[in-house]
Amino acid sequence: MSTLEVSNLNDGTTTVATTFVTNGSAKGYCLFNQSTPAINKSLNTSSLTDTSAGKGQINWTNAMSGGETAYSCVTSTLNVHASDAYVASLTSDRSNVTITASSWSFVSAYANASTAALFDPLHAMATAHGDLA
Amino acid sequence: MTHGHLWDRLAEAKTRLDPVQSKYRVLFEDPSTPDEPAKVLVPDPNFMAAALEGDILPPIETYQRDRGVPDGQPKEHPYAEPIGAMTEEEAIEYLIMKDIPPNVWRDYEGNRCIMRIVPVELIPSDRNFRNAWRINQETEMAA
Numbered sequence: 001m002s003t004l005e006v007s008n009l010n011d012g013t014t015t016v017a018t019t020f021v022t023n024g025s026a027k028g029y030c031l032f033n034q035s036t037p038a039i040n041k042s043l044n045t046s047s048l049t050d051t052s053a054g055k056g057q058i059n060w061t062n063a064m065s066g067g068e069t070a071y072s073c074v075t076s077t078l079n080v081h082a083s084d085a086y087v088a089s090l091t092s093d094r095s096n097v098t099i100t101a102s103s104w105s106f107v108s109a110y111a112n113a114s115t116a117a118l119f120d121p122l123h124a125m126a127t128a129h130g131d132l133a
Numbered sequence: 134m135t136h137g138h139l140w141d142r143l144a145e146a147k148t149r150l151d152p153v154q155s156k157y158r159v160l161f162e163d164p165s166t167p168d169e170p171a172k173v174l175v176p177d178p179n180f181m182a183a184a185l186e187g188d189i190l191p192p193i194e195t196y197q198r199d200r201g202v203p204d205g206q207p208k209e210h211p212y213a214e215p216i217g218a219m220t221e222e223e224a225i226e227y228l229i230m231k232d233i234p235p236n237v238w239r240d241y242e243g244n245r246c247i248m249r250i251v252p253v254e255l256i257p258s259d260r261n262f263r264n265a266w267r268i269n270q271e272t273e274m275a276a
Binding site: 008015027030032035036037038039042043044045046047048049050051052053059062063066067099100102103120131132 | 138139140143144147156169170172173174175176177178179180183196199204206207208210211213228231232255258259263264
C-alpha cells in the first residue's frame with residue numbers, strides 16, 4: 001500500500017489543510033432495522049442494543065473522544081398520505097440516558113396531528129462526527 | 134508502533150472483508166433497571182468479520198480498563214496491539230464484555246437468569262408487546 005503525503009488541498013482558488021477533510025469525515029455510522037433487529041451497513045460499529053420499543057443504543061468499536069460527539073440521523077417515515085401524514089424522527093436520548101464516548105443511545109418517534117408514539121424503524125441511520133479517542 | 138490506529142484498521146478491513154451476520158443474539162436484563170424489558174444485543178457484521186479475521190481488534194482488557202477513563206482523556210484500546218482470530222462464540226463473549234454492563238455479566242449475584250446467548254431464530258418477530266419482554270426462567274433456551 002502506498003502513502004500519499006499531502007498537507008494542503010487546493011481547488012484552484014481555495015487552499016485547505018488535509019486535516020480540514022479528515023476532521024470533518026464521519027468516524028462511524030450504522031444503518032439498522034430495529035424491527036428485526038439487525039444492522040445492515042456500518043463503520044466502526046460493534047453492536048446494536050435493542051433496548052425497548054423505539055429505543056436502543058449503538059456501540060462503537062473505536063470510542064469517540066467524548067459524549068459531545070455530533071450525530072446526524074435519518075429514519076423512515078411511516079405514512080406520507082396527505083390525509084394522514086406522519087413525521088418521524090430518530091434522535092439522541094440524552095434526556096434519559098447519559099451519552100458516553102463508546103455508545104450512543106437513541107429514541108425513535110413519530111407523530112401526526114392527533115397522536116405521537118415511539119416506534120421501531122425499518123430503516124434508520126446514525127452518523128457520528130467528531131474526534132476519535 | 135507498527136499496527137496503527139484501531140479506526141484505520143477497521144476502515145481497511147471493511148474494504149476487504151465480507152460482513153458476517155452472526156447466528157447469535159444476546160438477551161439480557163439489567164438489574165439496575167428492573168422495570169425495563171429484556172434487551173437484545175445484535176452483533177455488527179463488520180465487527181464479526183474483523184473478529185474472525187484477527188489482527189484488527191484490541192484485547193478486551195483494554196476496553197475494560199478504559200471504562201474507568203473519563204471522557205476526553207486518552208484511551209488505551211485504539212492504540213493497543215491487536216489480538217488474533219476468534220471463533221464466533223469467542224467473538225460473542227468479547228462483545229458481551231465490551232458492550233454489556235459488568236453488573237449484568239460479572240457482578241450479578243441473584244438467582245434470576247438475566248443473560249442468555251440465543252440463536253437469532255429465538256428472538257420473537259412479533260414486537261407488539263416488546264416492552265413486556267422478559268427472559269423466560271422456566272426453559273433452558275427459550276426467550
